Amino acid sequence: MDRKAAQTLVENMLAGHRLSLARLISKVENRDSSLNLIMEQLYPHTGGAWILGITGPPGSGKSTLVDQMAAHFRKAGKKVAIVAVDPSSPFSGGAILGDRIRMQQHWNDPGVFIRSLGTRGKHGGLSHATKEVVLVLDSARFDVILVETAGVGQTELDILRLAQTVLVVLVPESGDSIQVMKAGLMEIADVFAVNKSDRPESDKLVRELISMVGLMDRPAGGWAVPVHKTEAIRDIGVSELLKALESHHHFLAESGAREWKASEFLKNEVMDILSERLGLRLQEAFETKAGQKLLKQLLGRRMDPYKAAAVFEKIKK
Amino acid sequence: MDRKAAQTLVENMLAGHRLSLARLISKVENRDSSLNLIMEQLYPHTGGAWILGITGPPGSGKSTLVDQMAAHFRKAGKKVAIVAVDPSSPFSGGAILGDRIRMQQHWNDPGVFIRSLGTRGKHGGLSHATKEVVLVLDSARFDVILVETAGVGQTELDILRLAQTVLVVLVPESGDSIQVMKAGLMEIADVFAVNKSDRPESDKLVRELISMVGLMDRPAGGWAVPVHKTEAIRDIGVSELLKALESHHHFLAESGAREWKASEFLKNEVMDILSERLGLRLQEAFETKAGQKLLKQLLGRRMDPYKAAAVFEKIKK
Numbered sequence: 001m002d003r004k005a006a007q008t009l010v011e012n013m014l015a016g017h018r019l020s021l022a023r024l025i026s027k028v029e030n031r032d033s034s035l036n037l038i039m040e041q042l043y044p045h046t047g048g049a050w051i052l053g054i055t056g057p058p059g060s061g062k063s064t065l066v067d068q069m070a071a072h073f074r075k076a077g078k079k080v081a082i083v084a085v086d087p088s089s090p091f092s093g094g095a096i097l098g099d100r101i102r103m104q105q106h107w108n109d110p111g112v113f114i115r116s117l118g119t120r121g122k123h124g125g126l127s128h129a130t131k132e133v134v135l136v137l138d139s140a141r142f143d144v145i146l147v148e149t150a151g152v153g154q155t156e157l158d159i160l161r162l163a164q165t166v167l168v169v170l171v172p173e174s175g176d177s178i179q180v181m182k183a184g185l186m187e188i189a190d191v192f193a194v195n196k197s198d199r200p201e202s203d204k205l206v207r208e209l210i211s212m213v214g215l216m217d218r219p220a221g222g223w224a225v226p227v228h229k230t231e232a233i234r235d236i237g238v239s240e241l242l243k244a245l246e247s248h249h250h251f252l253a254e255s256g257a258r259e260w261k262a263s264e265f266l267k268n269e270v271m272d273i274l275s276e277r278l279g280l281r282l283q284e285a286f287e288t289k290a291g292q293k294l295l296k297q298l299l300g301r302r303m304d305p306y307k308a309a310a311v312f313e314k315i316k317k
Numbered sequence: 318m319d320r321k322a323a324q325t326l327v328e329n330m331l332a333g334h335r336l337s338l339a340r341l342i343s344k345v346e347n348r349d350s351s352l353n354l355i356m357e358q359l360y361p362h363t364g365g366a367w368i369l370g371i372t373g374p375p376g377s378g379k380s381t382l383v384d385q386m387a388a389h390f391r392k393a394g395k396k397v398a399i400v401a402v403d404p405s406s407p408f409s410g411g412a413i414l415g416d417r418i419r420m421q422q423h424w425n426d427p428g429v430f431i432r433s434l435g436t437r438g439k440h441g442g443l444s445h446a447t448k449e450v451v452l453v454l455d456s457a458r459f460d461v462i463l464v465e466t467a468g469v470g471q472t473e474l475d476i477l478r479l480a481q482t483v484l485v486v487l488v489p490e491s492g493d494s495i496q497v498m499k500a501g502l503m504e505i506a507d508v509f510a511v512n513k514s515d516r517p518e519s520d521k522l523v524r525e526l527i528s529m530v531g532l533m534d535r536p537a538g539g540w541a542v543p544v545h546k547t548e549a550i551r552d553i554g555v556s557e558l559l560k561a562l563e564s565h566h567h568f569l570a571e572s573g574a575r576e577w578k579a580s581e582f583l584k585n586e587v588m589d590i591l592s593e594r595l596g597l598r599l600q601e602a603f604e605t606k607a608g609q610k611l612l613k614q615l616l617g618r619r620m621d622p623y624k625a626a627a628v629f630e631k632i633k634k
Contacts, residue, residue, distance in 0.1 A: 036623040043621035259616060266615045266622060271599050273626040275592050282588050298583045299576060304360035305583060306353040309590040 001027065006034040010041040013140055018110065021140050025115060028132045031276075039132060045139035047262075049081075050249055053163030054148045055156060061195045062169045065232035066148050072242055074111055078143035081113040085130050085149045085159055113142065127158035128272040131265075134162055160188055162265050164258060165248045167241075169193045170209075172201035186216060189225055190248045193241055197229035223251050285312055318344065323351040327358040330457055335427065338457050342432060345449045348593075356449060362456035364579075366398075367566055370480030371465045372473060378512045379486045382549035383465050384423070389559055391428055395460035398430040402447050402466045402476055430459065444475035445589040448582075451479055477505055479582050481575060482565045484558075486510045487526075489518035503533060506542055507565045510558055514546035540568050602629055 001009070009027075012020035024038060032038070056062040063084070070080045117130055130147070137145050147163055149156040160166050168189040192213075194206050209227045218224065226244045230237035252258035285291045294311060297303035318326070326344075329337035341355060349355070369386075373379040380401070387397045423429040434447055447464070454462050464480055466473040477483050485506040509530075511523050526544045535541065543561045547554035569575035602608045611628060614620035 039623050040621045043623075044618045047618055262616055263612055266612065266625075267599070267603055269622040270615075270625050270629060271596055273622055274595055274599065274629060277626070277630075278591055278595060279588055282584070282591065286584055295580055295583065298587075299579055301361045301364055304357045305586040305590055306356050306360075308583075309587050309594070312587060312591060313594075 001032055001034040003034070003037055006037045007041065010038060013136075014045060016140075021113070021136070024136050025133050028136055029117065029129050031129070035132075036273075039135065042136060042139040045141075046135050047138065049134075049138040049142050049145050050165070051134060051138070051145045051147060051163045052245065053160040053166040054146060054169060055150070055160060055166070056169030056193075056195075057171070058150060059173065060169045060171045061232050062148060062150075065169055065193065065195055065230060065238070066146050068232050068235055068238045069242060070112060070146060072239060073144050074109065079111045079141065081137040081140075081142040081145045082115070083130065083133060083137070083145065083147045084114070084116045085126065085147065085156070086116070113137065113140075128276060130159050131162045131269060131272070157188065158268075161268060164252055164261055165245055166190045167193060167245060169195050170205060171196045172199050172205045186212060186225075190223065191225065191241070191244050192227040193230050193237075194227065195230045195232055197231050197237065202229065221255070223248060223255075223257075282312065318349055318351040320351070320354055323354040324358065327355060330453075331362060333457075335430075338430070338453070341453050342450050345453055346434065346446050348446070352449075353590075356452065359453060359456040362458075363452050364455065366451075366455040366459050366462045367482070368451060368455070368462045368464060368480045369562065370477040370483040371463060371486060372467070372477060372483070373486030373510075373512075374488070375467060376490070377486045377488045378549050379465060379467075382486055382510065382512055382547060382555070383463050385549050385552055385555045386559060387423065387429060387463060389556060390461050391423075391426065396428045396430075396458065398454040398457075398459040398462045399432070400447065400450060400454070400462065400464045401431070401433045402443065402464065402473070403433070430454065430457075445593060447476050448479045448586060448589070474505065475585075478585060481569055481578055482562055483507045484510060484562060486512050487522060488513045489516050489522045503529060503542075507540065508542065508558070508561050509544040510547045510554075511544065512547045512549055514548050514554065519546065538572070540565060540572075540574075599629065 009020050009024055013024050027038060028035065054062060054066055066082060066084075070082060073080045115133065117126065117133065134145055134147060147159065149159050166188050168185055168191070170192065171194070192209050194202050194209070196202065206227050206229060213225045213227065216225070228237055228241045228244055230241055232238060252261070286295060294303065294308055298305065298308055326337050326341055330341050344355060345352065371379060371383055383399060383401075387399060390397045423431065432450065434443065434450065451462055451464060464476065466476050483505050485502055485508070487509065488511070509526050511519050511526070513519065523544050523546060530542045530544065533542070545554055545558045545561055547558055549555060569578070603612060611620065611625055615622065615625055
């Protein structure tokens, strides 16, 4: 896509044209050659959305909860985008079904936009694409962007870093609260929801989480992570949960933490861009005669990867 | 650690000193400042090991199978290293317990080395560290290096790329074979094992896998992915499985695929090294006055991340 076409597409999207939005997102996902042109134009229009990350184990009813939250936001007149990311294995058991089931509740509502993203590329490819898709939605003036990921591997943690507020959804069956600790979930959660709270053992999990939160180091004036019970499927506890999430949103703005998070996100974003370019350049370099020679030396163990990296750094300059 | 100390440590390790090996691995894991010195010295001594990747869902008995495989290799007089990587979430349910249970069978055997690696860093940090740990073990003249990962997220796929042979372990309970297809497992598996084969439904899974393998595009003379039944806990089918894995090892050498895989691995390795350096440089750049100014402009939306990336690329030169 050339500069002119990219410009027109972005302008149409900014004017509220739905199809242009969908097309732009596809271009971002597929790393279109006009990607930087697109992002340059979009970027000044971003910063208005509240980006909410949601994670939890398969079977926690996370998607149902996200849908209920979206419905509440809609009732309050807010435009909502849902980005469902599933980088996980076939083994996770609970692939995010994404658009399919969801459309039943929201398909006819222009105030809701839903997109699923799957595993693509490497070297952080998925998290990079996801972050840029969120920036596109942000520029399209969605009030709330719900980013849902399954599990908490490295990719998911990287994705959750773009969120201003992170909700971790658990169910009593998700097992030892020790595992929550082990996986660094305590550090990333701003709010906990214990879903399917009609089940036995849910009170026990709530108590455990509360005591774990209490044990955390928290600076004076810091955010106290609340634990909420929900039963998403019957819409129980969801509006209270939303109030807690909104409190966190206000807390971020008042405490200055919001700017700090935005800085971290932007540094990451620049790194992702440079890293992606580096990968493409390196691929090309290996195709050249000099690159092929270097590869032969590497294969023959007459050169080690660290020396080869140094050679490439010189070539680049 | 200075050059002299790094040199001595590597020399001791190459001479077979066990403690030096463990210390070197820790230095690699923790990204010691002498990392490139270490790797430069090691690298000429690598290339002798057979690197075998093993993946499968939690509960597939993957670790038990790996232990049995190690026992068989030991009986054949081979030195075996096991690297267990678990980048997965607390939700996966089947964290690799690693050293603990294993030590029962192997703790007294100097021909077996076991190490667990957990989630560290980002931008491919874990997969990079894992690959270098494997190179260390390779230089330490282990005949077989078993690299075990849970699940098949991006990190795991990246890790499995370093293996010459990939074994995918499934159990009837791991669900739809369609999921195997969806996750790109068909592309990565060189051999399938259906473990816990005493369970009902295991024959059905074997049949499904065989028919899926049959549907794959395979160039003339290409490798036909075999499906084996095992019952690791009772050592049933393990020696037949090993024969299939060894056939693949020979196939690689004869077909030239081994060199191709080694090339891909080396390209990746150079990319990882450059990417890690880029990250460190960028971190430093953001600490400078110019970097702080740029960050302010980014936060104020007067500069977009793509332009900022271009600015940083100029600074670097």
